[in-house]
Amino acid sequence: MxxxxxxxxxxxxxxxxxxxxxxxxxxxxxxxxxQKYLIETMGGGVALFDYNNDxxxxxxxxxxxxxxNPMHPPETFDRQNPRNWNRLYRQNPDGxxxxxxxxxxxxxxxxxxxxxxxxVGDYDNDGFPDLYITNYGKNTLYxxxxxxxxxxxxxxxxxxxxxxxxxxGFFDYDNDGHxxxxxxxxxxxxxxxxxxCGGEWQTYCPPAEFPETTNILYRNRGDGTFEDxxxxxxxxxxxxxxxxxxxxxYDDDGFTDIxxxxxxxxxxxxxxxxxxxFTECALEAGAALTTDGRxxxxxxxxxxDYDNDGxxxxxxxxxxxxxxxLFHNDGNGLFSYRSLQAGLGLLSAASSGWGLGxxxxxxxxxxxxxxxQSHVLDNVEEIDHMLHYKEPPLLxxxxxxxxxRADSGVTAPIAGRGAxxxxxxxxxxxxxxxxxxxxxxxxxxxxxxxGNWLSISLRGTRSNRDGLGASVQVNGQKRFATTAGSYxxxxxxxxxxxxxxxxxxxxxxxxxxxxxxxxxxxxxxQFLEVREPEKS
Amino acid sequence: xxxxxxLALLALQASGSPxxxxxxxxxxxxxxxxxxxxxxxxxxxxxxxxxxAVAFTDLGGVYIEKxxxxxxxxxxxxxxxxxxxxxxxxxxxxxxxxxxxxxTEAIPHLEQAHAEDALGIALLDAxxxxxxLGVLQKSLAQSPDDPELLYYYGRASGLLSKQxxxxxxxxxxxxxxxxxxxxxxxxxxxxxxxxxREFLQALRLRPQTAGLHLQLGELYARAQQWDKAEEQFxxxxxxxxxxxxxxxxxxxALLQSGExxxxxxxxxxxxxxxxxxxETLYQLGKAAAMDGDAATAQQSWQHLLRLExxxxxxxxxxxxxxxxxxxxxxxxxxxxxxxEFRKLQxxxxxxxxxxx
Numbered sequence: 001m002x003x004x005x006x007x008x009x010x011x012x013x014x015x016x017x018x019x020x021x022x023x024x025x026x027x028x029x030x031x032x033x034x035q036k037y038l039i040e041t042m043g044g045g046v047a048l049f050d051y052n053n054d055x056x057x058x059x060x061x062x063x064x065x066x067x068x069n070p071m072h073p074p075e076t077f078d079r080q081n082p083r084n085w086n087r088l089y090r091q092n093p094d095g096x097x098x099x100x101x102x103x104x105x106x107x108x109x110x111x112x113x114x115x116x117x118x119x120v121g122d123y124d125n126d127g128f129p130d131l132y133i134t135n136y137g138k139n140t141l142y143x144x145x146x147x148x149x150x151x152x153x154x155x156x157x158x159x160x161x162x163x164x165x166x167x168x169g170f171f172d173y174d175n176d177g178h179x180x181x182x183x184x185x186x187x188x189x190x191x192x193x194x195x196x197c198g199g200e201w202q203t204y205c206p207p208a209e210f211p212e213t214t215n216i217l218y219r220n221r222g223d224g225t226f227e228d229x230x231x232x233x234x235x236x237x238x239x240x241x242x243x244x245x246x247x248x249x250y251d252d253d254g255f256t257d258i259x260x261x262x263x264x265x266x267x268x269x270x271x272x273x274x275x276x277x278f279t280e281c282a283l284e285a286g287a288a289l290t291t292d293g294r295x296x297x298x299x300x301x302x303x304x305d306y307d308n309d310g311x312x313x314x315x316x317x318x319x320x321x322x323x324x325x326l327f328h329n330d331g332n333g334l335f336s337y338r339s340l341q342a343g344l345g346l347l348s349a350a351s352s353g354w355g356l357g358x359x360x361x362x363x364x365x366x367x368x369x370x371x372x373q374s375h376v377l378d379n380v381e382e383i384d385h386m387l388h389y390k391e392p393p394l395l396x397x398x399x400x401x402x403x404x405r406a407d408s409g410v411t412a413p414i415a416g417r418g419a420x421x422x423x424x425x426x427x428x429x430x431x432x433x434x435x436x437x438x439x440x441x442x443x444x445x446x447x448x449x450x451g452n453w454l455s456i457s458l459r460g461t462r463s464n465r466d467g468l469g470a471s472v473q474v475n476g477q478k479r480f481a482t483t484a485g486s487y488x489x490x491x492x493x494x495x496x497x498x499x500x501x502x503x504x505x506x507x508x509x510x511x512x513x514x515x516x517x518x519x520x521x522x523x524x525x526q527f528l529e530v531r532e533p534e535k536s
Numbered sequence: 537x538x539x540x541x542x543l544a545l546l547a548l549q550a551s552g553s554p555x556x557x558x559x560x561x562x563x564x565x566x567x568x569x570x571x572x573x574x575x576x577x578x579x580x581x582x583x584x585x586x587x588x589a590v591a592f593t594d595l596g597g598v599y600i601e602k603x604x605x606x607x608x609x610x611x612x613x614x615x616x617x618x619x620x621x622x623x624x625x626x627x628x629x630x631x632x633x634x635x636x637x638x639x640t641e642a643i644p645h646l647e648q649a650h651a652e653d654a655l656g657i658a659l660l661d662a663x664x665x666x667x668x669l670g671v672l673q674k675s676l677a678q679s680p681d682d683p684e685l686l687y688y689y690g691r692a693s694g695l696l697s698k699q700x701x702x703x704x705x706x707x708x709x710x711x712x713x714x715x716x717x718x719x720x721x722x723x724x725x726x727x728x729x730x731x732x733r734e735f736l737q738a739l740r741l742r743p744q745t746a747g748l749h750l751q752l753g754e755l756y757a758r759a760q761q762w763d764k765a766e767e768q769f770x771x772x773x774x775x776x777x778x779x780x781x782x783x784x785x786x787x788x789a790l791l792q793s794g795e796x797x798x799x800x801x802x803x804x805x806x807x808x809x810x811x812x813x814x815e816t817l818y819q820l821g822k823a824a825a826m827d828g829d830a831a832t833a834q835q836s837w838q839h840l841l842r843l844e845x846x847x848x849x850x851x852x853x854x855x856x857x858x859x860x861x862x863x864x865x866x867x868x869x870x871x872x873x874x875x876e877f878r879k880l881q882x883x884x885x886x887x888x889x890x891x892x
Contacts, residue, residue: 283874284862284870284874286859286862289855291822291825291826291856291859292822292852292855293851293852293854293855293856293877320760321760323792330863334862334863336859336863340791340792340793340794340796340826341794341796341826342794343794345762345791345792345793345794346762346763346792346793346794349760349762349792350759350760350761384726385725385726385727385728386726386728386758386759386760402794
């Protein structure tokens with residue numbers, strides 16, 4: 001079944017409508033201080049997930065907290081104050097939102113926690129997605145009770161981590177049907193060891209000013225508790241300054257691998273050795289540095305197949321005067337740096353990227369690129385007139401593997417940070433929620449067009465319940481089931497495929513359990529739940 | 537500070553004179569580092585013989601040794617009044633005046649003493665830039681490794697250059713060159729719109745000026761506006777078909793735009809015009825690798841490594857070769873090149889490619 005392409009959308013028409021939907025009254029509080037505490041500029045996670053299984057995506061937004069000038073130990077961030085709460089917004093059938101934070105039991109984020117990001121996964125396979133919140137401080141695991149409420153089970157589960165956590169993600173590294181958890185940590189830093197850089201400019205310091213640290217891998221024991229296997233698995237064998245994480249089985253050996261984006265140094269690719277251990281091999285695999293052997297200011301990252309060759313590729317957002325890094329998966333465990341071939345040299349060399357996604361926004365069968373953008377330094381324009389602090393997001397449509405700028409519909413520049421992707425209004429067109437540092441989130445609703453589509457929900461039986469880690473091929477396109485990726489954010493677990501003019505699809509699923517499932521003649525334009533066969 | 541000339545002069549003075557005795561005592565005290573005692577002796581000598589130029593010179597010299605330049609000036613002035621041909625007195629007076637900021641006043645004394653190095657500085661401080669440049673150049677020819685002279689020579693060159701450009705701007709404000717200079721100033725300030733406006737105005741006035749498109753292209757490249765940069769570099773290659781740099785820059789911009797085949801053509805031309813430039817060879821290899829021509833990439837980088845062993849661009853070539861060998865399944869070669877790359881990293885803590 002070949003891929004039929006519809007007439008391209010007119011680029012003159014913006015793809016999205018930027019909305020502030022009724023009821024979504026969140027305002028991110030980062031409390032910038034003259035002390036230039038680095039945490040001030042890094043927060044703003046967002047999750048799109050259906051917490052109550054009513055078929056509508058809800059929005060969870062991570063707040064950061066209050067900082068004073070200067071901070072004194074013990075560090076507290078006034079998280080009991082409602083303006084500093086994380087917020088859960090339930091989507092109503094009319095597209096408006098209702099703040100259900102308090103009744104959901106999510107109001108208390110912990111006074112010692114300055115909020116960063118969020119991961120979503122059904123770690124106990126009860127059919128209700130759970131939340132993991134990362135902080136500077138201690139992280140929090142909220143179990144979804146299935147009745148609209150959540151319970152903080154961090155202590156029981158043993159996943160509080162500590163230090164400065166950023167992106168996190170659920171995945172099943174040992175294919176035992178229970179979602180494990182990878183937590184990235186940025187650096188060894190606290191307010192008492194903070195510095196101000198830039199001389200008279202008084203700016204945030206670059207990451208190299210602070211020591212590297214390890215990331216954490218928690219193995220899910222399947223009884224509601226997790227075991228820290230960071231050392232045993234090899235994840236802690238390297239130290240980094242990690243901000244982003246994404247998952248895919250890049251060498252098609254049936255086990256999920258991990259890519260971690262690091263700021264100001266080489267990137268990490270953890271190959272899953274299929275025995276509970278990982279080997280960090282980014283340098284040898286060609287996914288650690290640019291083609292010139294230079295380190296990257298890695299921020300957000302995504303691990304999906306952009307050129308429809310069936311192999312997951314890696315995209316990393318970076319700072320200006322670098323180029324968003326695209327590591328093309330060449331097969332045989334090797335990657336090549338293809339940013340320039342893909343057009344990213346022209347699109348991104350002057351920009352700073354954070355959250356990102358590879359999603360088919362125009363349903364033409366090719367995954368497009370969306371990036372939340374903004375520089376790290378709020379005074380960068382005083383220092384360098386060529387750069388900008390606030391930037392509009394980047395929307396680049398994918399034309400046979402080459403990205404070209406398109407009108408996102410966001411005209412005003414923003415301090416973009418997190419980005420999550422999903423079909424908010426269930427119209428078959430992918431939408432975006434972008435967070436802004438110290439501001440309000442933007443909801444970008446896709447106008448839609450003429451292309452057909454298919455949205456697949458996986459229902460694991462032998463695999464984890466949501467089938468995270470499965471690879472799903474539809475009419476020659478492949479997606480890897482994950483809620484992770486982007487930057488400190490979590491996206492809709494449903495797998496969206498643009499089908500172009502095709503009205504039917506062949507669906508092939510490789511479940512983490514090893515089961516291979518094929519569905520022929522699947523009608524386009526539907527939300528399809530696929531249940532994993534009990535037997536192979 | 538009491539130099540040989542003065543000692544010789546002293547020897548010629550009638551011995552036995554009480555003033556001379558004090559001068560001798562002063563010289564001895566100065567030699568043993570007893571500067572206050574030396575001062576007292578020389579002071580006494582000048583009181584006993586107010587016409588003894590050597591005593592006044594020595595007195596000023598000790599004050600200079602004590603870095604009390606203000607106190608040094610009156611006795612040294614008296615010394616040159618008494619003995620206008622006394623070079624040592626002129627030199628010391630020149631130093632003292634210069635140290636106090638009286639550069640113009642210092643100049644004739646330093647000229648008379650043939651103190652070229654200090655004279656150059658005095659001329660520079662007095663704003664006599666062409667003269668300063670000449671004198672400093674002469675001094676540098678004698679002492680090419682003197683960091684002070686190098687500093688002042690560089691400063692004089694820069695100031696003279698600015699002075700000439702200021703004159704050009706003042707006298708011909710609407711000339712192409714004046715706009716070009718303003719553009720350069722804005723470019724230094726990273727004010728891209730203003731620099732762009734001035735470069736374009738210069739180009740309107742003199743469209744065929746060599747180097748203008750190149751500079752405008754470099755401005756766009758620094759601002760990461762690669763499509764505009766490419767256009768300017770291409771125009772420069774038309775004006776200056778013999779410019780290796782213009783072709784190099786064009787190749788670089790085309791690479792950034794993902795136009796690898798065209799980039800290769802430009803870089804080949806650059807390499808033809810100026811052979812064996814490591815940067816060109818590196819970019820040529822990169823363009824070939826991205827164009828899918830691993831053999832040419834390998835050839836370019838190996839050629840580069842025969843020219844350069846331990847530079848940043850050599851490290852990049854090793855890194856590139858490692859990738860090529862890895863894809864060819866030559867693991868041992870890939871590992872060897874990666875090891876060379878690791879070794880050459882100037883800042884392994886930052887690049888962090890060392891095995892943990």
